[in-house]
Amino acid sequence: MVGNVKISIKELSLKIGEDTILEDINAEFESGKIYGLIGRNGSGKTMLMKCICGYIRPTSGEIWVEGKKLGKDMDFPDNLGVIIEVPGFIPYYSGMKNLMLLAGLRGKIGKEEVREAIEKVGLNPDMKKSVSKYSLGMRQRLGIAQAVMENPDILILDEPMNGLDVDGVEDIRKLLESWRQPGKLVILASHMTEDIRRLCDVVFRMEKGKLKAE
Numbered sequence: 001m002v003g004n005v006k007i008s009i010k011e012l013s014l015k016i017g018e019d020t021i022l023e024d025i026n027a028e029f030e031s032g033k034i035y036g037l038i039g040r041n042g043s044g045k046t047m048l049m050k051c052i053c054g055y056i057r058p059t060s061g062e063i064w065v066e067g068k069k070l071g072k073d074m075d076f077p078d079n080l081g082v083i084i085e086v087p088g089f090i091p092y093y094s095g096m097k098n099l100m101l102l103a104g105l106r107g108k109i110g111k112e113e114v115r116e117a118i119e120k121v122g123l124n125p126d127m128k129k130s131v132s133k134y135s136l137g138m139r140q141r142l143g144i145a146q147a148v149m150e151n152p153d154i155l156i157l158d159e160p161m162n163g164l165d166v167d168g169v170e171d172i173r174k175l176l177e178s179w180r181q182p183g184k185l186v187i188l189a190s191h192m193t194e195d196i197r198r199l200c201d202v203v204f205r206m207e208k209g210k211l212k213a214e
Contacts, residue, residue, distance in 0.1 A: 004031045006154060006185045007052060012061030014047060014209075021047050022058065023209045031153070032182050036200030037189040038214070043206040045189045046084060049156050052187070053082050065154070081152035083160055087143030091132035095142045096125045099149060108150050117149035118142070122171045136163035144172060148179075155179060155186045161195060173199060 007029040014022040022044050029035055037045045050056040052063060054076040063070040065077040089098045099114045118125040121141040131139065140163045147155060155176075161169050169192075176199055179186050190196055196203055203214040 004182075005029070006031045006066055007187075008062075008064040009052075010062040010064070012048075012051065012058045012063065014051065014056065015059045021209055022051070025061070025211045027204065027211055029185055029187060031185045032180065033201040034176065034180055034186040034188060034199050036196040036203040037187065037206060038191075038196060038203060039206030044209040044211075045206045046158050048206065048211070049082075049084055049158055049187065049189065053077065053080065053084070053156055055084075077154065079150075079153045081147035081150065081155045082157075083143045083147045084156070084158040087139060087146065089131045089139070089142065092130050094128055095123060095131060095134070095138075095145075096127075098131060098142070099146055102146060103149065106150070113151075114149055117145040120148065120175055121145045122168065137165055137168050140164055141168060141172075144175070148175065153183055153185065155184075155188075157186065158189045159191065160188065161190060161192055 005028050009025050009027045012025040039045050051058050054070055068074050103109050103114050115125040121144050123141050144160055205212050205214050
């Protein structure tokens with residue numbers, strides 16, 4: 001892989017039963033940029049993101065992440081932060097305790113980094129309230145904190161603004177803008193036109209499983 005290309009997708013297709021979900025996708029994603037994915041529900045955006053994350057294996061084609069082939073050199077990309085669909089947390093633990101448990105699985109960061117991530121998304125790390133009592137917007141903020149807490153080089157975010165109020169949306173937009181820097185890459189799916197207009201350097205449209213540059 002050459003230069004600052006972090007993700008390369010080559011002739012990727014995905015079939016589930018008789019249904020073609022993704023068809024002959026070719027794309028490159030460079031560091032220092034925020035990429036937008038737009039398209040109707042069911043167009044394939046989420047499935048493409050799941051393939052990049054290693055959650056789903058494509059029927060054919062290749063995905064290369066930072067020079068390593070997914071499914072051959074690694075099962076899941078390293079240095080990746082993800083939010084796809086509704087984040088799952090242990091409901092009777094606080095947000096801080098949930099993220100500390102997740103951080104402990106990989107052992108890359110400690111309490112200070114977790115606190116900082118929670119504060120970045122506008123939550124209070126000392127709040128004792130259990131996640132079961134969080135609003136949808138608070139859960140979404142916590143999910144984004146989980147995605148960014150290890151300071152990953154790549155962020156894959158599927159509708160990260162879901163459930164957020166106006167202030168929350170602005171907080172997360174500013175956080176994502178801070179990721180537009182050398183060595184970092186963001187791939188963002190959003191139905192919000194303002195997110196795409198303000199945040200994205202390059203926009204792709206998904207239509208019936210095909211990826212087209214806007």
